[in-house]
Amino acid sequence: MKDEDNEEHSEEKEETDEHTEETNGEACAHCHHETPPDEIADKFPPDLMLTCSSCKRHHHPACIEFDNPVLVAKVQTYDWHCSNCKGCLICAKAGNDDKLLFCDTCDRGYHTFCLKPPLSNLPEGSWLCELCAVCISCKKKEDRHKNLRGLNWKHIVLPSEEKQSVGTYMCTYCENCEKHFNADRFCPLCFGVYEEDSDDIAMACCDKCDR
Numbered sequence: 001m002k003d004e005d006n007e008e009h010s011e012e013k014e015e016t017d018e019h020t021e022e023t024n025g026e027a028c029a030h031c032h033h034e035t036p037p038d039e040i041a042d043k044f045p046p047d048l049m050l051t052c053s054s055c056k057r058h059h060h061p062a063c064i065e066f067d068n069p070v071l072v073a074k075v076q077t078y079d080w081h082c083s084n085c086k087g088c089l090i091c092a093k094a095g096n097d098d099k100l101l102f103c104d105t106c107d108r109g110y111h112t113f114c115l116k117p118p119l120s121n122l123p124e125g126s127w128l129c130e131l132c133a134v135c136i137s138c139k140k141k142e143d144r145h146k147n148l149r150g151l152n153w154k155h156i157v158l159p160s161e162e163k164q165s166v167g168t169y170m171c172t173y174c175e176n177c178e179k180h181f182n183a184d185r186f187c188p189l190c191f192g193v194y195e196e197d198s199d200d201i202a203m204a205c206c207d208k209c210d211r
């Protein structure tokens, strides 16, 4: 055999999400470019890519249909996995993809049968995981078995001064507590909010976190 035989003619590679290791490591695993397609460039900073903590590949938010700044800010706060690598947070296994639910706010995956209580079907519409469906101030948790769609959880993202960021995810409030937060009645350490009639509480002396 001649050596040349080993060098297969590289045929026109199909555009797949499969192994693209040989491409530029900084490029997006989907569009194979460092800068996103023009039509999405103004939605997020052009250099912003989400990196899978498992396969280490980069993803433009828009290329994986992340159009929500809260979601984009939130996935940067933990070891996010891309859809190829994602498993269930509870059992830590992949597989049973048709039973894998994704949280609409943080993109973590959960098997319907791993939830407590388990869900018999994938819920229609949006679904928030237990890490996202809780108010940091009053710790209000609704029965997750019930329909969470009716609840307006407020996810606070502080805008960033850097251009290359969508901001920093801070915390989640219930609708009621968010009103106090918006009126600056909150503890900057624990994010607990004050009721309206106690706004003379010194910021340095929060009775929620004992500081």
Ligand SMILES: [Zn+2]
Pocket: 028, 029, 030, 031, 032, 033, 035, 036, 037, 059, 060, 063
């Ligand atoms: Zn891309």
Ligand SMILES: [Zn+2]
Pocket: 052, 053, 054, 055, 056, 057, 081, 082, 083, 084, 085, 086
């Ligand atoms: Zn991955």
Ligand SMILES: [Zn+2]
Pocket: 088, 089, 090, 091, 092, 093, 110, 111, 114
């Ligand atoms: Zn599971």
Ligand SMILES: [Zn+2]
Pocket: 103, 104, 105, 106, 107, 108, 128, 129, 130, 131, 132, 133
């Ligand atoms: Zn979540």
Ligand SMILES: [Zn+2]
Pocket: 135, 136, 137, 138, 139, 140, 173, 174, 175, 176, 177, 178
């Ligand atoms: Zn609350």
Ligand SMILES: [Zn+2]
Pocket: 187, 188, 189, 190, 191, 192, 206, 207, 208, 209, 210, 211
């Ligand atoms: Zn506090």
